Amino acid sequence: MAELKQMNHSPIILGIDTSCDDTGIGITQGNKVLANIVASQTALHAKYGGIMPEEASREHLNVIDSVLEQALEQAQLSLDDIDVVAATYGPGLIGALLVGLNYAKALAWARDIPFVAIHHIEGHIASSLTVLDDAKDITLEPPFMSLIASGGHTSLFQVKAWGEYEQLGRSLDDAAGEAFDKVARLLDLGYPGGPVISKAAEHGDEKAYAFTRPLRHQKTFNFSLSGLKTAVATLVEKQPDAKPEDVAASFQYTVVDHLIYVCKKAAKETGLKTIVVAGGVAANKRLREAFADTDLEVIFPPLTLATDNGAMIALAANKRLEVGLFEADDLLKNATPYLPLAPAEFKEGVRKKR
Ligand code: KG4
Ligand code: ZN
Numbered sequence: 001m002a003e004l005k006q007m008n009h010s011p012i013i014l015g016i017d018t019s020c021d022d023t024g025i026g027i028t029q030g031n032k033v034l035a036n037i038v039a040s041q042t043a044l045h046a047k048y049g050g051i052m053p054e055e056a057s058r059e060h061l062n063v064i065d066s067v068l069e070q071a072l073e074q075a076q077l078s079l080d081d082i083d084v085v086a087a088t089y090g091p092g093l094i095g096a097l098l099v100g101l102n103y104a105k106a107l108a109w110a111r112d113i114p115f116v117a118i119h120h121i122e123g124h125i126a127s128s129l130t131v132l133d134d135a136k137d138i139t140l141e142p143p144f145m146s147l148i149a150s151g152g153h154t155s156l157f158q159v160k161a162w163g164e165y166e167q168l169g170r171s172l173d174d175a176a177g178e179a180f181d182k183v184a185r186l187l188d189l190g191y192p193g194g195p196v197i198s199k200a201a202e203h204g205d206e207k208a209y210a211f212t213r214p215l216r217h218q219k220t221f222n223f224s225l226s227g228l229k230t231a232v233a234t235l236v237e238k239q240p241d242a243k244p245e246d247v248a249a250s251f252q253y254t255v256v257d258h259l260i261y262v263c264k265k266a267a268k269e270t271g272l273k274t275i276v277v278a279g280g281v282a283a284n285k286r287l288r289e290a291f292a293d294t295d296l297e298v299i300f301p302p303l304t305l306a307t308d309n310g311a312m313i314a315l316a317a318n319k320r321l322e323v324g325l326f327e328a329d330d331l332l333k334n335a336t337p338y339l340p341l342a343p344a345e346f347k348e349g350v351r352k353k354r
Pocket of ligand 2: 120124150151279280307308
């Protein structure tokens with residue numbers, strides 16, 4: 001298996017993510033994004049109001065060649081310029097993961113260049129690294145916290161070192177993005193829920209409905225969003241005339257308040273002031289504004305890197321190479337649908353004492 005060649009520049013890395021419903025291919029060098037192409041399957045799945053796994057895998061297969069071509073064109077590079085290939089190996093939908101992972105492995109094998117297998121969540125955390133190039137006064141050295149809020153995950157991690165994570169908290173039920181998607185369906189606003197709710201909320205009154213704030217008295221750093229979703233369902237049923245914009249705004253307000261409350265609480269207990277907020281929900285404008293009002297040092301990825309993409313996978317691979325975490329046997333890693341980033345730290349919802 002190929003080792004990384006000695007070179008006098010940062011390696012040019014091609015990153016692929018097909019963990020869910022987006023075919024993402026990015027090209028990076030250091031923390032700089034040279035290309036980032038995402039073929040979204042939103043239109044395909046919109047008619048179901050959610051993702052159809054088999055259709056997702058087939059669509060990845062249909063478009064992956066063309067996404068690669070577009071990425072190379074955007075970076076103005078050819079395959080000969082690529083030094084390393086990286087891909088997500090989990091967690092995600094098995095059929096979807098297999099497409100991008102095997103495509104990437106075959107590319108690396110055929111061209112005799114190193115292959116790096118990346119955990120999807122590590123990719124989300126690494127998506128923030130790219131802002132370091134733009135704002136030189138920001139540093140991102142572990143330890144720091146990372147809130148990952150996406151369609152499949154809502155977890156709070158402590159990044160102790162690159163590659164070493166501790167889970168501080170997680171959602172006990174729905175993920176934040178999932179809650180946005182479900183509430184959008186309840187309000188008949190369309191799919192995916194995050195962007196449509198946030199758009200509707202711009203014209204709504206976020207104080208119109210006071211939903212109960214989840215897990216206000218917990219001793220842990222967990223999240224819970226399904227009670228809020230049920231509260232919205234009950235409201236919509238009992239008050240069919242409620243303005244969807246007001247419900248959307250009040251719902252969004254409560255989600256944002258909940259996420260920030262837990263992060264602030266964890267910052268207080270761990271003493272960690274810096275937090276990377278990533279995953280699809282990190283694209284939410286209201287969440288960005290509310291985090292900016294805290295005394296935490298918050299780092300968000302650029303909007304284009306908040307939702308799933310391939311560039312974040314390349315950024316994570318670059319970091320792994322930089323800190324010496326590259327494993328030459330990554331080619332043997334298989335697609336793994338269930339893949340926790342850190343060993344579970346919870347027993348019956350209580351944080352273990354260390
Ligand atoms: O990270 P991501 O692209 O895919 C997963 O790994 O799940 O996240 C997708 C999720 C969806 O649930 C979508 O509704 C949510 O992120 N999302 C948002 C926004 N944009 C996307 N949620 C809130 N506000 C947004 N602007
Ligand atoms: Zn994701």
